[in-house]
Amino acid sequence: MPGTLVVIPTFNERENLAAIIGRVRAAAPEASVLVVDDASPDGTGALAEEIAASDASVHVRHRAGKEGLGAAYLDAFAWALDRGYDVIVQMDADGSHRPEDLPGLLHALDADAATPADLVIGSRWIDGGRIENWPKRREWLSRGGSAYARRALRVPTRDTTAGYRAFRADALRRMPLDDVHTRGYGFQVDMLWHAHEAGFRVVEVPVTFVEREHGRSKMTIGIVVEAMARVTAWGIRSRFARRGTGD
Template sequence: MTALVCIPTYDEAESIAAIVARVRAAVPDAHVLIADDASPDGTGDIADALAARDSHVHVLHRPGKQGLGAAYLAAFAWGLERGHDVLVEMDADGSHRPEQLPALLAALDHADLAIGARWIPGGVVEGWPLSRRLISRSGSLYARLALGIEEHDATSGFRAYRAAALPRIRPERVHSSGYSFQIEMLWRSVLAGLRIAEVPITFADRELGQSKMSGRIVVEALVRVTAWGLAGLGGRAGRARARARRASPAEPEPARV
């Protein structure tokens, strides 16, 4: 399978070159797409220089900061147009270890979506204070209860999708960003009957640059998940999961969205 590792950036000049180098070393056959939202710190220029030296590195210049979800959706569309079989989400800040990409990709042998999970046995979080851990774990727990999903790390941004499965999620209908983007993509995957695997990862607090996390992102996720739950999507997700279990593992039965 040809994999495209999608890395959205906004002011990641300090880290992008090192992360790309680690990705290329970890999965030499994969391609890398840097989706830069017109970073004022020159990240886009660094990305162009990397692409000029390596035919497996590509750059998608976007007109301005439009949010994490929009960047990933644009990167997915770019990858689908060029025939990549697997589309990977990964942060540029070093919190996701490129060295764990082979394990994530291997999980797609029996899944349509592989999630690098922190909150399952074998998962490790380094450098986070207790408050950040509680926010992340509570967010995933709330999503599980409200939406009827079973995965333990609903907000993880380290994921790999089979490209053939993405159209079933209807990503063109996704308008979330930040935490809520990851949650929405997950429950759409459940509704569509996708096979989902969680792979334990070691997650570290960002090594360089400034965190993009804010109270607004957390509130957006809470509001959206609550609205989806009240709209009955949790029940629909549970029913879709049950239908998928009855269907063939090779060809899960899609649910109407």
């Protein structure tokens, strides 16, 4: 029975995969898991198949090569919407997004929550949000990037780059996903901006973000530059569009 799907994109996460799936299954036993692997050279895809063979709630998608996080998520969204899941969660494989925070994210989507959301963001930069094991330099880069995107795009969210998110599927279905072109790290900002423009109710809940212990970061300076350049261009474009409509 469709319900909640936790999407875990992977590229060379063999050391992390079994642990993260185990923790998701423990924290949210009713949720299914979809691993989206971009032909990881370290064999993450084969390991995902092994796990799926012994757990019917775990699914795997294999993509031909490394095309970026955004491409993997768009593929997963289409897969999940096709199959009628009600809630779609984004989660990194490296343990930065703690599965134990998942019930809090899902609760904010509930109809009986104080302000039921279309999109819930696991936020580092609101009261109660924390980060563990990040060098100050990384913290300031992330805070600065979030603040810049918030101002440039006029979105109300504190953590605009966070990758730990939960979408209500019916809201995601209304989004123009074909207009989301960012494939790298800016994908998160791109999606948030489109969600905001589409009138989504976006709610932030505090999470503890933990730096990866195993494996290597796929974050590069090129990814940061792509994100900053795009945010600047979107900000300018949306201002002109508003002026054009007299807003």
